[in-house]
Amino acid sequence: MKILFKSFLAFTLLFTQILFAQTLNSTFKVKGECGMCKERIETTAKKAGAQTANWSAETQQLTVEFDPAKVTSDAILKQIAAVGHDNERFRAPDAVYDGLPGCCHYERTPSFPKVSETEHASSTVSQAPSLKENNQFYVRGNCVSCKNRIEAAAKSAGAGSAFWDPEKQIVTLDFDESKTSADAILKKIADVGHDNEKYTASNAVYDALPGCCLYDRALPLGVKSSLVHMEEAPARKDFTQHADHVDKTIEEVKVVRLGEATALNKKETGLTFNISSKELLKAACCNLSESFETNATVDVSFSNAVTGTKQLKMLGLDQKYTSLTKELLPSIRGLASPYGMNLIPGRWIGGIQLTKGGSTVTNGYEGITGQINTELLKFKDQPESAVNVFGDINSRFETNITTTSLLSEHWNQTILLHGNATLAKMDTNDDGFLDQPTGNQINAAYLLNYNGLDHNGLGTHFGISFVKDERFGGQTSFDKNLDRSQQSAYGVGIDISKFDIWNKTGYVFKGKPYQSIGWMNQFTYHEQDSFFGKRNYLGNQKTFYSNLVFESIFGNTNHKYKTGASFLYDAFDEDYLTQNFQRTETVPGIFFEYTLTGLKYTLVAGARTDFHNLAGTQFTPRLNFKYDLFPKTILRLSAGRGFRTANVFAENQQYFASNRQIEITQNGGDIYGLKPEIAWNYGLSLQQELKLFNRKATLVADFFRTDFQDQVLADLDLSPNKLVFYNLEGNSFANSFQTQIDFVPAKNLELRLAYKYYDVQADYEGGRREIPFMAKNRGFFNASYATEKTDKGAFWNFDTTVQIVGPQKLPNLNANPAEFRLPEYSASFATLNAQISRNFNKNIRVYLGGENLTSYTQERPIIDATNPFGNYFDGGMVYAPIMPANIYAGFDVSF
Template sequence: TVVNGYESITGQINTEFVKFNKEPENSVNLFADFNGRYEANIVSTSKLNGKWGQSILLHGNATVGEMDDNNDTFLDRPKGNQINAAYLLDYNDLENYGFGSHFGIQYLVDKRIAGQVGFDDKLPQISQNKYGVNIDINRFQVWNKTGYIFKGKPYQSIGLMNQFTYHKQNSFFGLRNYFGEQKTYYSNLIFESIFGNTNHKYKTGASFLYDDYNEDYLAQNFQRTETVPGLFFEYTLTGLKYTLVAGSRVDFHNLAGTQFTPRINFKYDFSPKTILRLSAGKGFRTANIFAENQQFFASNRSVEISQNGGKIYGLKPEIAWNYGASLQQDFKLFGKKASWITDFFRTDFQNQVLVDLENPQKIVFYNLDGKSFANSLQTQLDFSVAKNLDFRVAYKYYDVQADFADGRKEIPFMAKNRGFFNAAYSTKKEGKDAFWTFDTTVQYVGKQRIPNTASNPTNLQLPEFSDAYMTWNAQIAHNFNKNIRAYFGGENLTGTRQKNPIVDAQNPFGNYFDGGMVYAPIMPANFYVGFDVNF
């Protein structure tokens, strides 16, 4: 909805951290795979007093194994480690005074090392002949959400959210350095009430975004500060069989100008088992061309920006309209409940920042001159064939094309056809805490267009399209009681791999080296074990 911002080109994700509910929750998860990756997760929620609760969230992982299964001298996956910690504090006095507040602080440090086997990240890149990649990320975030429900008016409330984020990345890819630093402050004030009765609700408010960017790529520095005050209004109409949510916002972007963003969502229940959803609206965003395309830094492509007078890297922002429909039908199959959902969405870009890889010696960024669109059709069937045996079958068609400088093309590395099958079985019985679960998933990924490599030497040219492939994952878990669970599983059990994911891997400092042409799994079959304890 427009309440949460203007970047709704393909949807929005709302992340909620685990909070104290009615009883303390404490859990530990341990995970290890057979190729040298280890994880630990700790969650603890507790009550401090009648109105205060806290949450402690900890995550750590380490990848220590060196793996080069295809013998191209490059690691199949990066080594490194991450520590991610968050502390949440909740105040809840909604019953007496209608007041609640939520505080949070989070810190993350993540270090990854990739490149050739034997690369030493402790030595400068220029003092060794191995190709290396080093990515070092630090991120700090603090936020508060405070809300008040008016006494005697449970339909009327006011809420304020404030968040500050600091993100820094130091990295190099071979002889190429990239440094990125971002400071973000975001604030959103929301007032919610009704017109007459609760069938006519509205939300209105104001937001403010401050984004400060400082980036170095090779010898070039790119700095910008975005300030975006905004206003919004949203109306919700609720009937017996329908819900209509219509809203719009206007944002005053200091670099991209004033932006108007309307959105409308409609839901209609033909019957309790037949539901139609419709949506349409506009989205707007500024593209961070370096941070969003780092997978192409591990190559010897030169970087070009075809500026056109915009104020973000010399480029104009991305603006898109999207429209969608979703039909859900519930019915009986094999005497048991089943559900069928079909979605169709279309996105039309009014403006877009294109990433042109059609010259294998270059990566060129420029604004769209022509048309760019995406059609997405997905259909999904969920059903049970026996007690505790559930199936899911899905198919997705994805048609994404744009007018590049040399004509209309499919966006590379986008499979037009995807298939999905999942089967899940449980031996759980009423009144029994111990049981087994079995889960398996098969995915089909159709062919993908590969950027043009015709100007490379013959032995370094890639086909126009990749081969389609399938992957198979499976897991077995056993719950010993309410609090203890162990599991064992495997990923990519078909052993599907892209044979030569790196172009000219034997000459990493040569003109044709390119580690960005990856379209399929690189790792062979991988097995893992895990253990959960709740107390």
Template sequence: MKLYISRLILGTLFLFTQFISAQSLSKNQFKVKGNCEMCKTRIEGAAKKAGAKKAEYSIDLQTLTLETDPGSAEDILKKVAKAGHDNEKFRASKEVYDGLPGCCHYERDLQETVSQTVTQAPYSKQENEYFVRGNCASCKARIEKAAKGAGADFAEWNAEKQTVILHFNGSKTSSDTILKAIADAGHDNEKYRTPDTVYNGLPACCLYDRDFTFGEPNPKVHNEEGAKHENHQQHETAANEGHSQHEKNIEGVVVTGSKAATSLNKKETGLVFNIDKKELLKAACCNLSESFETNATVDVSFSNAVTGTKQLKMLGLDQKYTSLTKEQLPEIRGLASAYGLNFIPGRWIESIQLTKGGSTVTNGYESITGQINTELLKNAKTPETSLNLFSDFNGRAEANITSVSPINDKWSQTFLLHGNGTFGNTDMNHDGFLDRPKGTQINAAYLLNYNDLEKSGFGSHFGINFIRDERTAGQVGYDKRLAQDEQYAYGVGIDISRFQVWNKTGYVFKGKPYQSIGWMNQYVYHQQDSFFGLRNYAGKQHTYYSNLIFESIIGNTNHKYKAGASFLYDGYEETYLINDFKRNEIVPGIFAEYTLTGLKYTLVAGTRVDFHNLAGTQLTPRLNFKYDFTPQTILRLSAGRGFRTANVFAESQQYFASNRSISILPNGGNIYGLKPEIAWNYGASLQQEFKLFGRKSSIIADFFRTDFQDQVLVDLDRSPQQLTFYNLEGKSFANSFQTQWDFTPFKNFDVRLAYKYYDVQADYIGGRREVPFMAKHRGFVNLAYATHKNDKGSFWSFDTTLNWVGKQRLPDTASNPQEFQLPAYSNSYAVLNAQISRNFNKKIRAYVGGENLTSYYQKNAIVDFKNPFGNYFDGGMVYAPIMKANFYVGLDVTF
């Protein structure tokens, strides 16, 4: 049945795209970017002036239909680009594009391949002509009325040129007086900026884009509020975590454009969220596991009450079903599954790309619920060194040093250093066990980058990373200096060493910017030695990964393809108690992916074949489809298959801090006697953007279903004294629905609201049950506000996040004595985090915050904590925070 459904969906999508593709452009029809009726007039006018006998532009289809003499279409499209409109042959220069009215600023795809960029000098004003911003006929009337009211004998505003021509008696008035009156009426110009209160009071149709340059020397700003705003814009820096910015200098003009700290990429066919490093500054982001506190898509939870580690969940399923990569290379997998999130410090992260649903086949076969890729700091035009110090009130301290610097115009390097330590005994629930482990971590990395794509076409990235992490947990009285057989207290020790080195090299073919080849290689060594009470667990992993990708087009850039080959080697050696488990996984693979781009749709269809020495040959097809009903209304569909091999010990260490015996029921497979996990994932999402309070707002609703063809079930219900692994016989599925609303009620105040519903069930040996520790209902609220900068560049930021978690099914403990039994379902609860930060200037930022300010914590998080060596002891039954409110302080200094 699952195979029939998947074929039906894939077939329907294929036929639908074939129908659309059949309606391809005729020979006299060309793709041209535009937004409004003004664009239509400009495009058709430019085409006719260039010799077109007939020119008709469609705003909805984004096409220009021409009647021309043979061979003249290219010259016409060049003239259209010179007028400011990108097309399939030529790209308008930035100066011309920036000079278009705000309503004509279509969305430019910076990765779109066109033949060349058409350059043209910025528009030059005549005498008594001044730049003035506006949008429509109402703007024209307002501008001309204000000018005449200030003494102009004649005033005519041109929407296309964004200029006003003034005639006036110089002995009675001046251009300064007239332009100030125009600014006071609501329209920015080359000398004065409108007060925000006046601009915000304009009709919605008149709200022009204020982050704009006319290509002229830096305009003087005389009115007091405008001067403050200009200073605020010019000094906006990466320190403003609530409102990240990007700046460019053009002929002395500072152009600042707002960039959301978290944004949904409208150009991506899949549902891809880009998380900027500014988003990570909204909370105590000490490592990757804490990087999603302000994100509604990923659920963060503690995995047990003894080791205190955190785990991520996405689409209602455990972290192991999400592909976690760093620099697009496999990162947190295998033996690193339990603690790997702690090995990527938050201050090292430049950005995170979060993909919901099956990702591209070029990144491998393991992605089932999605992919989370982390990019490290490595881009800098000028040297920058930063120091971060962090400490909470319960004995945790961290320090980060990051240094990014160019060596010359082609080479740059990054030094990353992190150290942390937890030294205090934290036992907030007074059960005699530490709420989080004590220990230290040293983490160092070096990155070297070469970029000569413009000249030679070559680019390369090299990285090396070493980690040493030691943790001790268990009862407060545990003494790690004593031998394990001499201990009277229950203790946990985790000692991890990790080394990795990687390289990514690419080449873009000269004269063919659409054609490239890239090769990625990585080696990882990971070793863990640990014990949980009287149980020992140790493991070693050697991994080598290689991926070769070739990208080009078929005819034109509407038809792109990728093809390549990959190789993965995993060597595992594990010891649990007295049992040794060894295996080598060798997986060569090949893949191909095709991208079809139409006027309003994009289809990405790919498949890969992997020849796994233990799991057999695996076919992994994936498909993503995006349809833009309008630039503000976007539908996405996806379907795909993924598979993985389960590391049952490494991925279940949260249950080792218990006295459950481990049992594996073999099913004829070659990995612990088990078969690989195989699942299909289907998804649909709708993105809608609109104006609210005169500002951009968006609502996203998505639904995903994951159907397991095979799965390694972790059964906690068979007996409270047993942990059982076995292959699925029957059905296992996860339904996930999420809706998220982002809006800005007023300037510098961002609101994010979300609701999530999960239905996750599986057929266990005892029958179909809900998967434990998964709440059906979740709510999310995030509020972020930043004040304006003062003259010294200082400002405040305020961030708060509320997570509401509904009741969760708990594992069956009915056979335990009554005092050690858990209820069938947990209580719902809410967790509130908040942070206040102060940026004193570009160089210094201080912050203070609190986690779990509601102080909700799970009472009796450890079953039978008084007798840790008894039959009923269990530290893995955690569904809520185990620590009360915790406060922290931090300092960022940039040199």
């Protein structure tokens, strides 16, 4: 009987344990980056005892089901950290993290609070950075709307009273335990979209929250987003690196995926690509003009066969119609247009933001086709110095030295040095002219930053830079050391000096993180002394720019606004041949911009009025609209107006090395007798995230149209001996269509494919014609592959880019003798660039690459090269590469 009783008791206990055994469903923060991370995290969790495991790269959250009688959450998270993934309780060993494949290297800062195993309780409360009392619970949120929603949900679940503190991220509850429970209340709060220490809101409910309520789900509980996001941003730690002020920086930074080479910002209203330094390392990238070789949005081409400079085109139009800024201050404009891209070294660049279509009115009136903003290197998490050395087979050599350091708790500095030289005289096509000019450049910059946002709400950024660039080209027999009057050879000399000094200061009002004021100021001096054969061109430009911006809200953060005033002063003094052209432009302006955020949409509507002393009063409206059709489908619309004053000499120097005589047909304007250029730009884009090969992919299709209300046309067709400038009489337009897909078909392999179609025409004298040197069809392919890291952190990178350029309309030279004419259209061609790099550890990188490996070159880049002082000489008819395959090598060492 005793044996029977004992057996029955044991069976009963076992049955009770099985019957009442709990399977917990918990969510934890785990860092990762890609599909490989997902597989590693989930597999490790299951091996550690979890019954199910699901990790999301988007939310950085791991949801697991496990039996607490068999395993603890600490044991699971500890194993996940052991294989290389930081989480909210344990940090991965550095050696293990370094050994992960390159695509798995997530950003480790800001780190989750590190708590020892013995200090951990089973609840995620112990991870929170602030203390709380009984009946207080961590609940995520952002704004007043969140507060109302959280407190209402708590009361509907039975709480007698509820108070949520947005700063501490804590809700204080008062409830009768006989009628409800804390779990029931917190579950109800999660049901309306707010993660808390017990429950996680569903993605569908979270995604449906108003934009102002979209808190950062990747942060530790109890940490308010606005205090952490600045630390997350690559190359944006200082708030002044963004346009207007702090709050805008925080808002944009939090939506950028860390570690991506090029990221299309899902939350941005405009079509904006964030290009990191990781993308720039895929190619030689010696200066800004070469920073877009792996980017499908921008077209890069040589502008002529004598100076060797490169120009950008976007949406089918020349570089001059794109706003090119540095630190969101005017940079490459005016007299700097033809060579300014060569004056920003690639190794100085911390990041690039590229926006297609009309940009915000707070940044000015000139950007018609978009904006490209360059950010210089800044101090990140720790002091860092780096040395880069580069050389190619054409005797081009470069050295860069960069250093960032912390001066005190709030002050840090950046020192940037650059030098380059092209030594050998190369003439690979034996036409008697140098393929690229010889010369040298010395470039230096100093940046000083103060970040007191978490201290007194004040931040400031100061910068100063100077560059000296000398280039000599022309015939191989030209001697730069001899006076031109003492030799018969055709020579080209370009001497540029440029000085910039700027400051950006911002203040966030205490207790009002949505309200701030920022003030930006910059002075620029640019001087060019140049000659092209017997032609002299001297240019001098002094520019002062100031922009004051105030931002706040109407009622709540669903209704934001910016308003302010700007002032632009330009003094130009140009000498061309024997003529002198002087003018001073003063442009005070005011602007206002309103942002409306809804459940699935964002509307940004702005307008500015500028009082130009020569172009008259100009009204510039712009509108951007984003609508989330589905969770992974985004529609964007844009429309806006822009205007600019043309600098006909500086912007057309590619035609100076020719026999063409410049004529200006004046039209009653005050800038060279010409009227300003005015255009409207309209755009539509669709962004779709999808799965290919069971991996994430992004497809983007966009269409933009630019209609000129007025334009300064440079007519090359009236006569082979003339370049005539006149104002548009009729219509001028540019249609641009692009579709691009980025995806990862296999482990560590990234692919990017794009197709572009352009239709660019204008009503010239004599009828409508296509704009020359613009291919209607272009194809693009880029592939990047990284090997697995070794135990020492070494790995290989392989990158290749193929560009296919269709036929281009060429200027009409039929008045020339037959041997000096061009066909109506150029032939199609393809170029291939490739690079192999080896990272030996975190500090040493060696790379070897090639440009134009197909060795396709234009057959006759210079017309009548044997008689450069004759009637038919023309070095500006360039539509294809002029140099064959170029091999380069270099190394980077960081400390």
